[in-house]
Amino acid sequence: MINVLIWNEFRHEKCQPEVAALYPQGIHSAIGGYLMQDEELIVRLACLDDPEQGLSEEALENTDVLIWWGHMAHGEVTDETASRVCRRINAGMGFIGLHSAHHSKVFRQLCGTSCNLKWRHGDRERLWTVIPSHPIAQGVPEHFELAKEEMYGEPFDIPTPDEVVFIGWFSGGEVFRSGVTYRRGAGKIFYFQPGHEEYPTFKDKNVIRIIRNAVHWAKPAENAAQIECTNPAPLEV
Amino acid sequence: MINVLIWNEFRHEKCQPEVAALYPQGIHSAIGGYLMQDEELIVRLACLDDPEQGLSEEALENTDVLIWWGHMAHGEVTDETASRVCRRINAGMGFIGLHSAHHSKVFRQLCGTSCNLKWRHGDRERLWTVIPSHPIAQGVPEHFELAKEEMYGEPFDIPTPDEVVFIGWFSGGEVFRSGVTYRRGAGKIFYFQPGHEEYPTFKDKNVIRIIRNAVHWAKPAENAAQIECTNPAPLEV
Amino acid sequence: MINVLIWNEFRHEKCQPEVAALYPQGIHSAIGGYLMQDEELIVRLACLDDPEQGLSEEALENTDVLIWWGHMAHGEVTDETASRVCRRINAGMGFIGLHSAHHSKVFRQLCGTSCNLKWRHGDRERLWTVIPSHPIAQGVPEHFELAKEEMYGEPFDIPTPDEVVFIGWFSGGEVFRSGVTYRRGAGKIFYFQPGHEEYPTFKDKNVIRIIRNAVHWAKPAENAAQIECTNPAPLEV
């Protein structure tokens, strides 16, 4: 069984009626509803306004894979919370950053770069599978379309990814490394670009399939643990 | 000074009038004309129909960077020629594969994959610079367009590139890792996707700038030599 | 269930009594004896002297992961056999190259480099786990020793690995990237350095654990298939 925590800042849904109409109980609940159909997953939900920002030491300790959606309130996530999450990722927890999570404190701290990019509302996106045999691409077609999605465009200021699994094409003329993986410590990280709050992206079956695949891919290894500093004796010769 | 050898199979120009009209003395001559304006480059030209296919041991020995254009006659390049070129690359010669060079024996041998891809004539391409600080991207804008180019689309069956410098957007809906680098032995390799023979791609100033940058980037290191097998004595303790 | 084919050139065991004493039925049988204890694996054995060199189209078609040991007879493996194996790897079959497989036609063809290295018989090796959380390192200690092993030393002429999982330390003063991974097409590749025929390496429990882990790691994805060239129509706008 994999313990999944879906974290959402959950603000747009409260202050923008058109977002509330799409995701009445929040983006996290929408994703959770799909993931709960996978019997290998134990799904919990958390929000920025929960106690300890929904990300207490205990909550993280009980999480195998953390899914993150945030946007307008990146700055409200405390440095302490962000560092706690990053430490837990390094100790083996998987992390799936969705859409504007690119600018979250957590993802930026994992990357060491600005994670800046181009953006524009209201494009059409076509996603291409670059590594069809990748675990995250299983059951995903060679390409699929999102009729409405926010354009995110290159140059995307991230470190060289370990793997580029998907590349996005936008009707306005841009491209984007839309699905990339990293390893940080014992933690596996997948960043996935689609998911603007004003569009029904999280109801798309391919998007959900990709998120579900990523959860399975990112689950901690048996050997997962933060690497420690030690001062060993030399080898006996 | 950098010794550049521009190799072209030089067949389309002889049998297709519309190609001859664009490149009357061949694609190699067109590229050469531009590169000769760089005073650090000594440019020579070679073709498939030259003696020893233009790629004798001696010619290669005197080459720092080899530029390759081939398409309809990949199969006529002998295995012996291809292996000779690959050995020389491993010993430090730079290699710049242009457009349909993706299916050349040389590039496939360097990759160990099929290098298969999607293709379609007559699209518009917009190239995006993914690593603006890369030596090959110096002086190249964030994006530029080729009004007519052959679409090459993902999935492109290549090994994980060391670097993805450019990604192409096509009007028909595809994307492509259009500029990628590899190291093989002591040799630096740059594959660049634009350059269909029916379009004036090699007259585009950004394309030429990229090729020229790549020549400087790919020149052999002082320490360049094929790594050899040796059987050394153990370290004295 | 994973179909594993363990291929061994099986010559040293026939002509060197000290090797026969260690591995009376061949290195392949020794490895196979251990792997057969894993109930998820269906293990078959094959040798260079079998019909079609033990690697017929049919045999490969029925193989999920191929383990390869070869040394003195690399040259007897026909180019046709090597190419057949490489095509099958690109179409999704996992490949585990052991020890002197570094110089096999198959591994060199996948790498595009000489795969040259340093070597010396009769060192002691200490292997270090560089990525403890990697699937291939599960259950493997941070380091373990092989009292007798052939030194393989850097520089090792291989492409930038996707991952370096193990690094070897040798008593004579050398180091080596002893466990490295690559993806070629849909196929996952693991090269592992230990396994000289004169030493009981394939009776070491950590070595066996690593090989078994690698088999599970390298099994083909559901989506595994050779990427093909296609000529699609443009996107409808």
Added chain:
Amino acid sequence: MINVLIWNEFRHEKCQPEVAALYPQGIHSAIGGYLMQDEELIVRLACLDDPEQGLSEEALENTDVLIWWGHMAHGEVTDETASRVCRRINAGMGFIGLHSAHHSKVFRQLCGTSCNLKWRHGDRERLWTVIPSHPIAQGVPEHFELAKEEMYGEPFDIPTPDEVVFIGWFSGGEVFRSGVTYRRGAGKIFYFQPGHEEYPTFKDKNVIRIIRNAVHWAKPAENAAQIECTNPAPLEV
């Protein structure tokens, strides 16, 4: 000309007589003395106890490549200083982290990992060149020894390096990825493991050659600039 700033926390030299005896004017001055002999370099020195910790906005603006040595006072470097340095690196400044710089706020912030490792004083180290053709390895032998060096051992908790240029062998039985490169934004980063303050490492000609090579390698590109967020209009069709 390349503007090099050599930054040293400069504390061990003030409180440990044996370190002062080796580096009477500090490690930074020792390195600087060598680099000043390179006529393409303009070398300046800075210390933790300088105003603005020697790393004011202006000082950084005028720096092409920053060399960093720190150890006992990592915690005294303010978060503000560390962030200012990281921003400047992302905007194109080269960064060379020496020895215990692995645990500096700057390097950890660039990596997003703990950068933990094993350590032990008083080993002998043999460094191996893994990529002889790399610019940082020019003029450096295939291997060289440091009679006394602090052992740093794997697992080293860093992200997958873009390149592993050197691997260290230690007499006590460990190995280490001793020379690794990264790109962060427009900045090039080289981490190099040797350089414990109690040993004459920075008087070794190979070490100095490597640092000097790294300075040339890490100098900013013409196109170097922080990638910004922009909100462009769609492509005209």
